[in-house]
Amino acid sequence: MARTHAEWKQLAAELKIEGRAFINGAYTASADGRTFECINPANGQKLADIAWAGEADVEAAVRAARAAFDSGKWSDLAPLARGKILKRFAALIREHGDELALLETLDVGKPIGDTTSVDVPGAAYCVEWFAEAIDKIGGEVAPVDPKLVGLVTREAIGVVAAVVPWNFPILMASWKFGPALAAGNAVIVKPSEKSPLTAIRIAQLAKEAGIPDGIFQVLPGAGDVGKALSLHMDIDCLAFTGSTGVGKLIAGYAAQSNLKRVWLELGGKSPNIVLEDCADIAKAARTAAGGIFYNMGEMCTAGSRVLVHRKVKEQFLAEFKKAADGWYPGEPLDPATSMGAIVDKIQYDKVLSYIDKGVSEGASLICGGKATHTDKGLFIEPTALDCQRADMTTCKEEIFGPVLSVITFDDVEEAIRIANDTEYGLAAAVWTANVTTAHQVSRRLRAGTVWVNCYDEGGDMNFPFGGFKQSGNGRDKSLHALEKYTELKSTLIKL
Numbered sequence: 001m002a003r004t005h006a007e008w009k010q011l012a013a014e015l016k017i018e019g020r021a022f023i024n025g026a027y028t029a030s031a032d033g034r035t036f037e038c039i040n041p042a043n044g045q046k047l048a049d050i051a052w053a054g055e056a057d058v059e060a061a062v063r064a065a066r067a068a069f070d071s072g073k074w075s076d077l078a079p080l081a082r083g084k085i086l087k088r089f090a091a092l093i094r095e096h097g098d099e100l101a102l103l104e105t106l107d108v109g110k111p112i113g114d115t116t117s118v119d120v121p122g123a124a125y126c127v128e129w130f131a132e133a134i135d136k137i138g139g140e141v142a143p144v145d146p147k148l149v150g151l152v153t154r155e156a157i158g159v160v161a162a163v164v165p166w167n168f169p170i171l172m173a174s175w176k177f178g179p180a181l182a183a184g185n186a187v188i189v190k191p192s193e194k195s196p197l198t199a200i201r202i203a204q205l206a207k208e209a210g211i212p213d214g215i216f217q218v219l220p221g222a223g224d225v226g227k228a229l230s231l232h233m234d235i236d237c238l239a240f241t242g243s244t245g246v247g248k249l250i251a252g253y254a255a256q257s258n259l260k261r262v263w264l265e266l267g268g269k270s271p272n273i274v275l276e277d278c279a280d281i282a283k284a285a286r287t288a289a290g291g292i293f294y295n296m297g298e299m300c301t302a303g304s305r306v307l308v309h310r311k312v313k314e315q316f317l318a319e320f321k322k323a324a325d326g327w328y329p330g331e332p333l334d335p336a337t338s339m340g341a342i343v344d345k346i347q348y349d350k351v352l353s354y355i356d357k358g359v360s361e362g363a364s365l366i367c368g369g370k371a372t373h374t375d376k377g378l379f380i381e382p383t384a385l386d387c388q389r390a391d392m393t394t395c396k397e398e399i400f401g402p403v404l405s406v407i408t409f410d411d412v413e414e415a416i417r418i419a420n421d422t423e424y425g426l427a428a429a430v431w432t433a434n435v436t437t438a439h440q441v442s443r444r445l446r447a448g449t450v451w452v453n454c455y456d457e458g459g460d461m462n463f464p465f466g467g468f469k470q471s472g473n474g475r476d477k478s479l480h481a482l483e484k485y486t487e488l489k490s491t492l493i494k495l
Ligand code: NAP
Pocket: 163, 164, 165, 166, 167, 168, 172, 190, 191, 192, 193, 194, 221, 222, 223, 224, 225, 226, 227, 228, 230, 241, 242, 243, 244, 246, 247, 249, 250, 265, 266, 267, 268, 299, 300, 301, 398, 400, 426, 466, 467, 471, 472
């Protein structure tokens, strides 16, 4: 049964929060005793002191991961057996769904309606999906000389570090550890300092499910922990989701150390194109509002640039303004809230400064533009800017907040040119009633995902997710994700 706002507040008041790292099967304070504060962005209150992993903790975790991997107690299990344990892990995540959703909402300000329906069930689904897949895929027998048998197999890489962001903490982590564990690796998760709580909590559930000590570990801390993992000589693979800037640093760290495999899911500035022949402008406008305001706009795939044909612009903006009203921010623990708090003061100031910058460069406000305070919380109105030119700052840079830039165009060629004129290539969308136009435009959009007459659809795990250009490399989700966490081995047997 759905809980009320009062019930969630009561549960929050009773919650016991674990803040220690999880190393070699046990919760552990950092070796040097250092901690940092975890703050609820909806009211500024401290939630917990969190262990800040230092060099000694990184060493201990990597050593435990290596020993656990080399022992074969996980990698040498039959895939079916590994899958069974992972399914138990997924079931435990579901069983503790309310607690995990509450932790996530308190930690980062997401609406409880989202964490209970998307983030936590999505993470359980991901783990379960890879658990079910892993005993259903096999290698190849290569068509080599008949005097030989040529086997092509995939084996676990070894020790995988997952450095993940704060916008979907448990979900983005699961997109890494789900396939990495299924493939037989040992995984060390480094959550963002802005969002450590769910990763820390599920470590205990992983152990309860039967995942051996050292195979699933969590090292909270700031960027220095991610850096230490990226530079480590005994980590085989670094799976990263975060900003393009940090992604570049991580690629450099791998080059400076052991050339570990690096997989990068990075930022975006995704175009959402409304063509003149769009069949349902009101729906396009409603969907565009969801595309930028869902999760406070803290979305790598946010449809942060709407490109709209001049002839339908007026109608589109009228519908968009109506839709934006439905995204007015509210208390994250209230199930009626659609938009919650901005994750922290740094991000909040950054978003507000982008709005100022847009206005100072000549954009006019279509809606929003201001902060809305409740109880020291960090809330920003759903905001849209009518931009005179496609090269204005808010049209170029990833804001990662509830701020849309609207750009007007006169023909399809111009729309495609503007859409592709970005360093990013994560997602794009096009609205048209013409199936030929839909195919032609989507082929020419340089993006990892293209939506036609929708946005952000496709929660299915069987659909790959990742970027072109500086939005990264490799793909999360789908069987393709397993490619990131396995090495291809060719074995030739002379008969
Ligand atoms: P971020 O600042 O790049 O941080 C991501 C992770 O890297 C965090 O755990 C962070 O730790 C860590 N980190 C920071 N500095 C590091 C360093 N020098 N070496 C190694 N690790 C380091 O990104 P964010 O602000 O958390 O997340 C927002 C970004 O993620 C946006 O650009 C968004 O588009 C992108 N994103 C992409 C996808 C995708 O799938 N493509 C999905 C979600 C988000 P601390 O936070 O503790 O400093």
